[in-house]
Amino acid sequence: MCSIDFGFIRDFVKHVREKSSSDNIFCCGEYWEDSATTVNKYLDDIGVQFTVFDAPLHYNFKEAGEAKSAFDLRKIWDGTIVQSRPVDAVTLVDNHDTQVGQALESWVSSGFKPLAYAMILLRLDGYPCVFYGDLYGCGGKNPQQPVTQLEDFIRARKLGLLGPSQLCWLGTDRRGESSRWLCSLFHVSTSQVVLCNGSEGVKTMEVGKEHAGEVWTDVLGWHTGEVTIGEDGRAEFRCPAESVSIWVNKDAHGRDEFSKAK
Template sequence: MFADLDYSHQEVIDDVKNWGTWIVKETGIKGFRLDAVQHFSERFTNEWVEHVREQCGKDTFCVGEFWIGDVKTMTEWLEKMGHKFSLFDAPLLYNFSNISKSENADLRKVFDNSLVQVEPVNAVTVVMNHDTQPGQTVATPVEGFFKPLAYSLILLRNNGYPCLFYGDLYGMRGNKDNDVPSEPPACGGKLADLTLVRKLYAYGDQEDYFNDANCIGFVRRGTWDKPNGCAVVMSNAKPGEIRMAIGTEHKGECWTDVLGWEEKEVNIDDEGYGVFPCPGVSVSVYVKKDAEGRDRFPVNFDANIYKE
């Protein structure tokens, strides 16, 4: 970048810092993704982040790519960086991949040794990205049946910063030269629906029901200004159901699956509990049948961007 310029080392550093502030102010971007952060100077990276935030606002977001399965190494790096950064949760992605390829894998272990489990404020959770998609150097396949479960786990829970992959939302064109097949949009075209559930209903206290290896669930109980909440149940084997507490303020309500994959309605009893079923190898996301915004489902997102 500066090879043809007669710059001192410090002048180069200062120019790179100023480039960061210039691009924020010129384009209005809200943050940066830094590639392979473990391979360049920690001191400079710290100084660069501090400079950009001093000039452009403390909320300027920075996430680094650090593709390693060892969460201890990642947390040690975050400690050195003063937790100024977030990192993509590579260990969680590896868990998704391994579970999706193992028959009757234990869903209760999905967050074991993940970054979001130990550093929830510094974890950016993903199911796939440009480096891990098919045909890339660190390809980490997550089987198609598991993607709705994985996206529910990163979008609808209270920890981590979820990041959607463009290719999962719109589908991916293959590459015949590299023997990479085309893929349709993930989650049976329901990824936009899961994102809308997050926007409308995934608020408030969370309670986990991780009691069965092949069928787990959790609830979000809402807040004073987002009172509806949601209930999520998933299975990687046969159909299942879980009795979960929504809260007595919801007694007498009827809840339905916004994804439409489970047709049964759930009635909340006087103690605030409901028995929430889901089909086998699937996920169901329940909200009150007449909750505000419920008429926006199904989203019927138009993913057809590859028109000739």
């Protein structure tokens, strides 16, 4: 859905960059379609680097939040702009149009929002955008509570807890008929981010032998236990049901900035 001709957008972006003598000026617009194929064609037609809001990702978040443990988290990025052209994607969870009572109402469930924000804020690809209403709450006829400790997710990004490497899926935890996929968003030595969209999950992950003996805790405080890194650089990390854990060395710089710092 676009109300401005793509030719005008193309010429406008070219003009601004030419007049500023810089090809690095950030330009963003809203082309709200849930089809990555349609959005990619639009960006191709513009013919210059241009960034759009990742509507397909928003709808994946909505679907995952409604399906809960029935949704395979490995597919959360499928058909998204950030997957196909990360430099052109502004990643988001909700906005003023998707909130309850608005024209494009497709509100992501409150229970899934912490997972969704962990995915966009602790991932290197894309330009994450935080909705004011999720950070401070929504008033009016359809009030919504703010996302719990969203400021700590932002703080984790600010302090560099996201990693420079690619997304890694580390496996599944199976019990009986159920299957819950966990993910380490950034498999690096500085942190481990674990998400679970089912019941409580656990996964053994490697952080590096140089961290042997260190004690790590969840900076969110949602998992109250401690993890000691083994001599082989591996440890067992847990995540509460339908939740997120961000495991970091308890003595890491900036730990005292978190609202539930231990």
